[in-house]
Amino acid sequence: MKLAAVGLLLAGVATADPKADYAEYCAECHGAERIGAIGPALTPTTLKRMRGASLTDVIRDGRPATQMPGFGAFLDAPAIDELAAFLKTEPDHIPEWREAAITASRTLDEDYVAADAPIWDADPMNITIVVETGDHHVSVLNGDTFEVLDRFETPFAVHGGPKYSPDGRYIFVMSRDGWVQKYDIWSLKQVGRVRAGLNSRNIAMSGDGKWLAVANYLPNTLTILATDDLSVAKVIEVEGKGGVPSRVSAVYQAPPRESFVLALKDVPEIWEVFYGSNPPHYGFAHDWRIEGPAKNKDPFPVRRITTKDFIDDFFFDQSYEYLIGASRDGKSGQVVDLVIGHKIADLPLAGMPHLSSGITWKRGDTTIMATPHITEGLVTVIDMATWQPIKEIRTEGPGFFMRSHENSPYVWVDVFFGENKDVMHVIDKQSLEIVKTLRPAPGKTVAHVEFTKDGKFALVSIWEDDGAVIVYDALTFEEVRRLPMRKPSGKYNVWNKITFSEGTSH
Template sequence: MKRIVLLPLTLLIVFGAFAGELANGSQLYQKHCASCHGVDRAGTVAPPLLPLFLRKYSEKKLIYIIKNGLPATQMPPFPQLSEKEIKSIISYIRKPAKIEWSKEKILSSIQLDSSGEKKLPVKNIKNIVAVVERGHQKVWIMEGTKILDKFVFKNVHGGLKFSPSGERIYIPSRDGWIGRYDIDRGKFYGKVRACVYLRNISLDRRGKYILASCWLPKSIVVLDAESFKPVKVIKQKGLISAIYELYSKDEAVFSFRDKPFIGFMNTKNFSIKYKKIKEPYEDFFIDPFENYIVGTSRKGTLLTVYQINNGKEIFSYSIKGMPHLASATFWYKNGKFYFATPHIGKPYVTIWQMYDWKFIRKVNIKGNGFFVRTHPTTPYLWTDNGKDKIVLIDKNSYGVKTLETQKGKRVIHTEFSGDGNLAYVSLYNRDGALLIYDSITLKLIKKIPASIPIGKYNIINKSRKYAPVLLGREVFMLKCWGCHHQTQEAFAPSFRWIVNHRDKNIIISHIMNPEATYKQLGYERNAMPKLNLSKEELDAVLSYMMEFKDAENN
């Protein structure tokens, strides 16, 4: 009986002491921390202080940060606080909190920049590259090897999005802020806080709305892309993996990390249809022609292909190490389409054939990679392996070679200029650099000092609508180049002439069955071979051809 009585008394004493510590921590927090981190810990000028943000920090590390501050940030030291007081604060900020973020809060967070405009010397908007320099919390606007502008954006991490025209760049931060830079006006336009913890952003295909997937609170927030005003907040019951727009219809697609559903959002009226799947997709991408979703489930040990039209999973393959599908890259060779993906924590990149879905092979890169990229101009997949060399995988033989950078620096993330002539590579160190290579000769053209540079973003390589265009260029080189030129007449009319003088349906008919259409086009005999293109090859080459349509004929 004594033990039965003493145990509750002991627990009451412990819980009472803990409650007292939380109460003291709350008072200390409001006195020393709330002015920057928010009275509700949701963050204002400083990041949120909630369990989701703090789980990577040990108590020892948090004590050190509070006691000594963080250099090169606005976090000051608090040497006057005792270790006991600091531990009380830590207990309090690690306590779960119910976070609300209303339309009113979104509206009140809007900050527009009234400063003047400037003219940037942009030659080709499609070659603009936005570079995230995380160490200095800046974004660079570049073309070629020149930095045209820089601006500060706190807690920037990547995931930048371009408007359909390429003139606007939208910048998210994990703590919910979304900013916009206007290239045509050479200025930072302003920012808005969509939520407390943001997963990623997308735009609808017209560029009218910003779509933000949020973890705190769990929701999809729709903002007017011009005014930043909230249009709709749609509560969700799970943690969204990511949301991506479709270019072929007014729809966006998202999945959950913790629930077996895919959401299809109508981007005109924001209604959502949920489709049940076998297991949650923790990461996914949409294929270049928007017919399939490729996802990873079972904590990254299963790759699955979901066919959108029939709502069924049509292919799955077990593999170790979570595929980093958000960084997958696509290419075409010998009549087939492929994608490659790195695997988190594994020393290989995997190669997969698309549409007649199959696993091709693992390619050993001798280290844990995170990104893989390619472009029609280069014969290689450019990837990283956590070390100081760029790893190049031949797209035909899958042979591997490396490109020296700077000893002891960590290579991460390659991106290309829109035309593919330049490759931008990060040395991911506080005293790092942005390296710019000739993508064909592999010669280093320029090295620009940078502090923790990470993502590079270009509208051609990062906007979904251009994925089939890039693949179409490769189909053109294999199937059409012998007779056609893009802009000049060769043995046959140029692509520019064709798309500006012929109806799209006639173009398709002539490609697929030239014997049936040559008379309709005014030819006395047929000189066009029957190409026997697959549906994907046809879609790709048509997308590429339409890039040469003059504006007045669109």
């Protein structure tokens, strides 16, 4: 939302027109038609599922651990009440967005020609892309020299990590308003775009590289696209038991299982959508089942797993047998065994863990996982053999991202929220102690780390419009280079992503 109308505030004049207030304060993030942009859609259907503080409280005070500020200093109580009432009315028009509309939105660039080999001289496996949300561009970096090979425009408000094809040649980028862009790194050219939803959450690439799954908030669907030409393979309506529609809060691929795994925001279920040629046969049980025609007849059969709580955020162990999830109530986590389709453990994860940034590594004879927390300054470390906490590492404030690399003895975690947002902690993987605290840009937000292919360099974002990507020696923590960027929100190395490095999100 946009902070404005300072003149009205100083003059003591309160606006009373909720449509005008929406246009002034809300449309920039939630869309002129209230169907979502950077922020989610604001319609009666989506708002009635909102948990936590009331709508008037959120408008007045903001929403903790999000980019939603409060507007109590700009709108008085009657104006806030009228705005809340307006948001609970149906918008004038919400477009129908199913296969026909998606197909009609698809464009393939006529001037695109696929190169037979990269047109640049660099290691194709050490390319790193940087998403710059400040002006909606992506920079393509040579991971050896850190030269910018190209800088191309993206759809508005890229959200979630872009996905590489398994060979690392193509990158797929998704925006919050549902646009999916395909870009050829070898040719440094856009291939095309398609709008897979109206308000979308993230995307996942199938292990064989043939399919791209798009998780949507609006409409309540999972759109599956063919990666070769961005055509629609299937639009899956997302409904819980009893026909309750649900947004998809996250979708990730599980390559060994040849499936996409979804968490549903509005019903306590996990879905597994199989894309392989021979999906496993699961018998029927009281809390999970395969839906769709018989095996091999439906190309994307759905298995549903009932959970004890809503799962809004999750990641996998390296075997992809266990899903580690957390609810946005910030009180606990749970481990679901995807083979048997049941929860096997509860996790003491208060403080709203950001589990999509969770990572794992070997420590002694066991494998451990760690996650930062969005509302509390700590990193929780858990033994994955017993699912019991080993240690809580206190940090200088709530964090959002943590990263490592197989060749690095360290974990890097930011302090994204609060007065110490300019801090980056470095933690020793074996001692679980903070060994270095960096402040590369005092007073500015420091966030998100990515490593080069060999793990020798760590790339850190100054998450500001006049920001930068800082290249550090990953062992000495000395700054090597600083690349000016426009709010570089995320960085993604080809090799680390396509090999599913244990030190990065998948």
